[in-house]
Amino acid sequence: MRVHFSLYGRMLSLQALYMAYKQVRKNRGAAGIDGQSIGDFTQNLEKELKQLLLELKEKRYQAQPVKRVEIDKDDGGKRSLGIPTVRDRIVQQCLANIMTPIFDPHFHPSSYGYRAGRSCHQAISKATLFIRRYNKRHVVDMDLSKCFDMLDHDLIIKFVRKRLTDGSILGLIKQFLKSGVMVGSTFESSELGSPQGGVISPLLSNIYLDEFDQEMMKRKHRIVRYADDILIFCTSKSGAENALKVASKILEVTLKLKVNERKTHIAHSDTGIKFLGVIIGSNYTRIQEKKLKNFKVKVKQLTKRNGGSNLAQRLKWLNPVLRGFVNYFKIANISSKLKGLASWVRRRLRAVQLTLWKKPTKLHRRLKQLKYKPPFKFIKMKSWRNSGSPLAHYAMPNKWFKEIGLYSIDEVETGVLASYY
Numbered sequence: 001m002r003v004h005f006s007l008y009g010r011m012l013s014l015q016a017l018y019m020a021y022k023q024v025r026k027n028r029g030a031a032g033i034d035g036q037s038i039g040d041f042t043q044n045l046e047k048e049l050k051q052l053l054l055e056l057k058e059k060r061y062q063a064q065p066v067k068r069v070e071i072d073k074d075d076g077g078k079r080s081l082g083i084p085t086v087r088d089r090i091v092q093q094c095l096a097n098i099m100t101p102i103f104d105p106h107f108h109p110s111s112y113g114y115r116a117g118r119s120c121h122q123a124i125s126k127a128t129l130f131i132r133r134y135n136k137r138h139v140v141d142m143d144l145s146k147c148f149d150m151l152d153h154d155l156i157i158k159f160v161r162k163r164l165t166d167g168s169i170l171g172l173i174k175q176f177l178k179s180g181v182m183v184g185s186t187f188e189s190s191e192l193g194s195p196q197g198g199v200i201s202p203l204l205s206n207i208y209l210d211e212f213d214q215e216m217m218k219r220k221h222r223i224v225r226y227a228d229d230i231l232i233f234c235t236s237k238s239g240a241e242n243a244l245k246v247a248s249k250i251l252e253v254t255l256k257l258k259v260n261e262r263k264t265h266i267a268h269s270d271t272g273i274k275f276l277g278v279i280i281g282s283n284y285t286r287i288q289e290k291k292l293k294n295f296k297v298k299v300k301q302l303t304k305r306n307g308g309s310n311l312a313q314r315l316k317w318l319n320p321v322l323r324g325f326v327n328y329f330k331i332a333n334i335s336s337k338l339k340g341l342a343s344w345v346r347r348r349l350r351a352v353q354l355t356l357w358k359k360p361t362k363l364h365r366r367l368k369q370l371k372y373k374p375p376f377k378f379i380k381m382k383s384w385r386n387s388g389s390p391l392a393h394y395a396m397p398n399k400w401f402k403e404i405g406l407y408s409i410d411e412v413e414t415g416v417l418a419s420y421y
Contacts, residue, residue: 004102010167011094012057017049020093024086032085033067035183040223041086052087053089059168063088065187066195066266080149082181087191092199095133095172099203102163107206108213112229115200120276121331121418123226127233128280129419130222131269136233137282138240139273142247143263147228148201151208152256153177156194159207177199202227208255215250226276240266278332285332285415292337295325296344304347305355311404314352319407320346326409333415342410349406350396351387366395 010016024038031037041048055061066082073079084092085129104115112123130136144150156177157170164170169318176198181188194201209225216223221243222233234240244266272279272286279286302318322345326338334414357363360378367376379386388391402408 002163004083004164005166007098007164007166009029010098011091012053014049014053016094016097017052017090020090020097021045023093023097024089027199028278030067030069030083032083032088034085035063036086038086041362048087049090052090056091061091061172061175063172063175063179064181066198068181068183069190069197072200079196081197084176084179084195084199088176089199090181091172092176095169096200096203098169099160099164099344103203103210106163107210108217108223108225109227110224111206111210113225113229114206119157119418120226120328121149123224124276124278124280124285124331125417125419127224127231127273127275128285130224130233131273131280134222134233136222136235137144137253137269138234138237139267139269140232140234140240140244140247141263141265141267141273141275141337142230142232142244142251143260144230144251145258145260146193147209148196148205150257152192153206155255156204156208159211160204173200173204179210188213192204212247212250212255215254216247219246221246224275229276231273231275239268259323260326275328287329287332287334287337291329295321295341299345299348303352305351306368307352310351310356311349314349315405322407322409326407326412331417332382335410335414338412338414339410345409346396346406347387347397349401350392352380353383353396354387354392357381363391363395367391370394 023039025042028038031040052061064085064087066084066088069083070078071079071081100116107115110126112118112120112126131139153174157174160170160173178190178195180190180197194204205227208272209228212230213223213225216232224231224233230247232240232243234243244264248259248264251259267273269280269282272281274288277288277291279288298321299318302314302321307314354363357366358381360376360381363379363381364374364376368374376391379389379391
């Protein structure tokens, strides 16, 4: 195993810091505890980067505490994020740019989270391969309790030291781990964990959990891991029970993490394996109901009948949501589901247009333009029921929505697995 000794010098150039700044700017993100946004930093870019470079050269650089922010989780709970200052994010990005080429090539081939050129689709495809081609249908679905918050600092440094022994680089990593958290105006020290929201945290968590991956590989267990979502694939229930014991021991004893016993379980692909928003079955892959509900909530918000905006504006907001949803979930066998959703979306847009027309006479005028012969019924324009009426369909046929630019989710090819390499 090659060990790298002298790397700190790679950080000591304006070019390295500028490259890191460009990546941070691209990722946007909120201001840290100093209130400085990426826009503020950009206004005095040369001065800020030169100051950062000087502090790094003179070893005066000091990481600031992260700003605690809580966001909602799908299950109704809260996830704590730690937002570093912009200057800290730039130094962390610079560190990550140096460390990633050293560590990433040696990570387990079935690790897919937070790695360039790897994706959720690849992780799902690899899991599907193990189930359907290798008949490993008994699956251990492991859940870790607050993984980022539980990473042991001494173990992080120990694992980093296996490939990198530059004291100055290790010193920076320790600074970021020990920088603490500001909760409102109260400072809290950080004795454990790496803040979720820090630029360097995903890489550190992968270095940490790769110890688990490699131990499982030594024991010839087939796994797929995306960040802290872990699946272990076995040919029998007894094999799965043994794998669960082995994995729990590595995670809890060796790595000092906490397995969430309430959510960790052994499942069979006949009943479906929940993973990254889909349910992988022995023959088909479905979308998780909660993801479908979340999608519908977003669409409803963008297609309210009392929104006031015209249809062109609605499509500008709606199309990215439709495209993002389909591009992610097209890996599942959801063609019939998409046909139903497409019909529902068009009906919601018909309801919007009827409301915008306000009076039935405008609807009738549209029907005459399309060569339909009167008389026509006078319908309530704000009625959801009437958005599904024949008159609404005649006035706004399916092909019309395509002509005005609605993204056609029902024309996307589905059930296509990604290359998992």
